[in-house]
Amino acid sequence: MTLDDLSDDVQAQYSELGEELAVSLDRETRNELAMLTSALDPDDPDELVRRAVHMLFQSAVETGNLDFHLRSGYDCTYDEYLSGMTFDEMTGADQFPQAQEKDDRRYQF
Template sequence: MSLEDLNDEVQESYTEFDDELAVSLDRETRNELALLETALEPAETDELVRRAIHMLFQTTVDTGTLDFHLRSGFDVTYDEYLTGMTFDEMTGADQYPSMDDERRYQF
């Protein structure tokens, strides 16, 4: 897969999300959410879910987990996704033909 494939899949996922997302909760998650809501007193429970998504995203970026999965599935990193260019495109490495080792030093 490639950077273009990643962009296409992100766009597809983004358009599938509505402003509201129904999520089923198991017992443990429901208990944790209830405790967080009681302790943090957000305006709405939705705010806690938004914060949780932000924290999970930041953690996966900081630990390299996101890059690992992107490299495994799409052969790009998060930085490459953000710039819209692969590392080879940024450095110009994809502009030159491959070297022929047998003829490299012949004139």
């Protein structure tokens, strides 16, 4: 898959998500959300869920976990996605391919 495939998939997922998302909670998640709601006292528990998504996303970016999964599935990184071009396109390496000849003569005297 490519950078274009990733862009298409992100747009498709964005459209599918819409404005609201119904999420089922298991006991552990419900307990943790109740604790956070009590401690942080947000106007709406939905705000904590939004914050959690932001924190998970930031953590995945900072640790390289997002790039690992993007490279595995789409052969690109988050930076490449943001710029809209691959590293090879940015550096021009795809425009001027180098000969793949092995030149051992340069080490001979």
